Amino acid sequence: MGDNKMPAVKLSQTEMQYITIFQGIVNVTINDCIVDDEENKVVFVVSEGQAGLAIGKRGININKLKEMIAKDVEIIEHSSDPAKFIRNCFLPIIIKNITFVDRSSGKAATVEVDNKDKGRAIGRNGKNINKVKNLVLRQFDILDVMIKQ
Structure with missing residues (x-):
């Protein structure tokens, strides 16, 4: 690993x-x-x-x-490509685009989904996005994953 x-x-x-x-x-x-x-x-x-x-x-x-x-x-x-791994984490939701930015606090990813899928991507009380954040941090040291507004 x-x-x-x-x-x-x-x-x-x-x-x-x-x-x-x-x-x-x-x-x-x-x-x-x-x-x-x-x-x-x-x-x-x-x-x-x-x-x-x-x-x-x-x-x-x-x-x-x-x-x-x-x-x-x-x-x-799993995928060694962080973008593909993030896509896999959100399945079956289709991801339109993922952008990565380097911040002073560390690397972050912004995920773009259809408006109709935003609720499912985030999940009740943020449970889906928090699961993805946790997995991505554990696998790639990417500190944050956000859904594009």
Whole structure:
């Protein structure tokens, strides 16, 4: 993971346990895992090209994992390209454009979506945008992700 100047991701013991359980179901490389207790969900970031394998035919792997851990599961495909990774984080929302700026506080990304998708991109109480911010910071040291107004 350190090849592309990515920060070292620190995983909690719980996150490591979920990774072990998931890898017992399907042999995929998991780059990151975030447990969201508020949403009763676990988000896994799998290596590029492995999202389909992780999900399984008709969602069999995800459904098996959901049963085992009693939480919803979200799979995001990693990319070494920050723009592509951000797009993957927002799927199924279509991103029109992403711009990166260097600020004194660090790098930031502005994401442009259709007006009809802004609410979904942000999520109730900002939960979707906050998830993306957290993942992007953990993977690329990009300090902020904003939806263009």
